[in-house]
Amino acid sequence: MKDSPERSSGKSYSLLIIAISLAIFMSSIDGTIVNIALPTISESFDISSSTVSWVATAYLLVMAGCVLIFGKISDIIGFKKIFLTGFIVFTVGSFACGFLPDLLDSFGSLVGSRIFQAVGGAMITAIAPAMVTAFIPMSMKGKAMGIIMTVAALGMAIGPTVGGILTQYLSWHWIFFINVPIGIIAVLLGAKVIPSTVTGKDRDLSGFDKKGGLLIFFGLASLLFAISEGQELGWTSPAIIATMIIAVVSLAGFVWNELKVTEPLLELRLFRKKNFFLSNLLFVLLFLSFSGINYLLPFYLEYVQGFDSSTAGLILTSLSFAMMISGLLAGALFNRTGGRPLCIAAGFVILLGYYFITHLHADTTTAFVVGCLMLIGFGLGLMVTPISNMIMNSVGKQYQGMVSSLTSLERFAPLTIGIAIFNLIFLQGVSLIAEHRGVTTEAPVNMKLEVLSSGFDLAFLGAFILSIAVLILSLIVKQEIHPDYLEEGPETEIIGGMI
Structure with a gap:
């Protein structure tokens, strides 16, 4: 395939979309396939649940710290190098996760391998949306994003099931080994079909913002550690206070540094554009809710409704499958209707889903729960595809990797932060309604159904309030296409004067 994507055939574009989809699939399935095996890993090494959680936590912290760094690097040296290197690192790391712990009889080697794997994961996660913007024609961008959204939802849906089957019938090692053949295929395919073009101004890393990279790594990693571990360690514990101080100082230093350097890791001036700021805020609130x-x-399905974990997991997959359907629909409609009408329609669907979910009680039927999940999933799939396209298409080509990594961070960081926030809301709801003290120290399974329901009611109300904000923002944001994409097609109004 030649470097100019315009000369590519339809077949080459299809192969390119497949390569990008493999990256998204690996990223999404890894987020769900590992957690289900943590109890088994805990038993295998005879360690506590808090210790084994580092298998997931270490991966998350490295991903958060590295994703913006690799987004910027891809703008300088090109997407192909980052994509291939990322998949090689991720694949080698996956093999190490399954092989080294038994060879060395060491849990530490598993955590170390996960850290190595996360570096590769950050590379491929950072640039996947940018590759669609950079290499896929405007007339195919909506369809391509729809396919990728569907693949991501598929990874989320089958992750727990595949992880459970592999762990139960083979061993927990195979949740990592399964990545190896997929990674090899992705490397071979990517080497063939991904163009070698460079979108950034520089073609070497001599001017790379190293100080900004260090500050954002320690800032985001410290922030997510404090938020994810605050409940376990105690919000006033020395470790949490220290990491929060590191996070605040590092992130403040990062902002100060980015406004001074000539080639910033993250071009903060992009946020001066009201529409760019609001579009990204919409993206964050969508995943936070x-x-x-x-x-x-x-927890609701198991402790209030009384389902076992496998049945609860099956019920939850209805959301992912609804996302798959609406993701394909959004991709097919994007170039016909534009992104804004799809976002508005999705905003109403999401609001309706969250409204209904505030009415869940101990006697709620399974059909009602599934209906709520399908509404939310359908709305998510209908919105993520157009808003991702709108954000990516609103900036110049030299910022594609940077903004792609930003949207990746805006997906998984709110999911982590939201766990801590909604857990606090849940416990607050329980403590407000409960008539006796000490109820919040009980495990959820031991609380009375009425008390549990009150906690869920308040938490779900919080999600509903956020969905109102999502709808309002979807009514405000506009679809803007940067002049860099003027030659790709007249489907959308070009907004001049953009960065």
């Missing part, structure tokens, strides 16, 4: 449902609904 979803985090509460994603985290709390398994």
